[in-house]
Amino acid sequence: MKLTHRLPPEGINVHPTHPLTELLYLLGGVVAAVVLVYLALGWAADALVARISPRTEGKLVRLLLPAAGALAPDARAHRAPQQLVDRLLQQAPPLPYPIRVQVACDPGINALALPGGHIVLLRGLLDRVRSENELAMILAHELGHFQLRHHLRGLGRGLVWISLMAVVGLSADYGAALIEGTGRLMSMRYSQEQEEAADRFGAALLARVYGHVGGMGDFFARMARERPEAAVLGWFSTHPSTLQRLARLRALARQRGWREGPRRPWAPFASGCPAVAPQR
């Protein structure tokens, strides 16, 4: 038996592509696929929510309202913001249902627009309000969500989100993380666009009701000073950054010729909520 010694040839068992090329190719492909699926499902969800009747909305709120937390026990707490909303509504395009404002004892700084015409103001937000005009801006912003049917669209997107995750749950670790990350960025982008639209609607309503937009940005400006991290962190959040919102609102006011004006005072009232340590 004649044997010849030879080194093995290279490039047969190991694919000669550069590892980074392959990774980028895969990343790009998967991200593009997720974006497409999200857009398609989101479009379908939007088309469906436009058909939800006010009555169905009323049923939905019974599922969602308890999630907002315990409501303020003192009836006066709900009355003052309710009167303010009623004044705003006189100048706003009609909605298919009455709007009801409630105050929840949660210390968070937020306001929610829930299906069925329910606005929930969290107590942490009310505690920080200094003038009637800035509260009117917050409430007008929430009315904008109802006007534009965002509360239902949000629900539709939420369902899209859950179904996407259910599919991804079956696949590999890293792929799932990538799909989840892409989807989250997409839905945050979507939610930020809604917030901006609601801001524009709220500012216009404020200008119509008061004849000026004094106090429009006060709350955002104060929040930017108190919580600097929220002022800049925009992209990874459901809401645009506070500074961004301020800048956009001011640009809009300049463009429409809305002027500043005197603020009306806002008297704090008893909410009957249990005392909590101020949130840092």
Place this chain on the structure above:
Amino acid sequence: MADIIVFIVLVACGYFIGGHRERSHYRSIFAREAATLELTLLSGKAIDPAWQVAQAALVTGVCVISVDYFKSVAAGLRNLVGGRVSAYESLIDRARREALLRMKAQAAALGGKVVVINVRLETSSISGMKADGRSGQVASVEVIAYGTALALA
């Protein structure tokens, strides 16, 4: 946000450190393959009648190589779409050749002219299982090469 930074750092570590180690491993493999070229490996069992076998011994070479983070991310994405997992190809290739080289080193220790017949390769994966039984993210591959070394008189 912190998660994303940690992830990017891990992937970069895998890419730069893992890539460097892979290149230097290949350099070492090429050099040792050239140096041990004269030691014959045969997958057949037949013994050439011309051979004067002075001694026979079982020789083995074992090698375990770990996946790096970059490779497992690339392979994880590949799992979604299917196709050739080229990130793992070089890993298996290195493990196989390293195992053969270690087996050759054991055979050469017999001294004199050595032929290894009936060479076999086996591969198994060591999964990165966590203590709680969930699958971890970094696994290793083990390759064992074994054969019958014949020291020729």
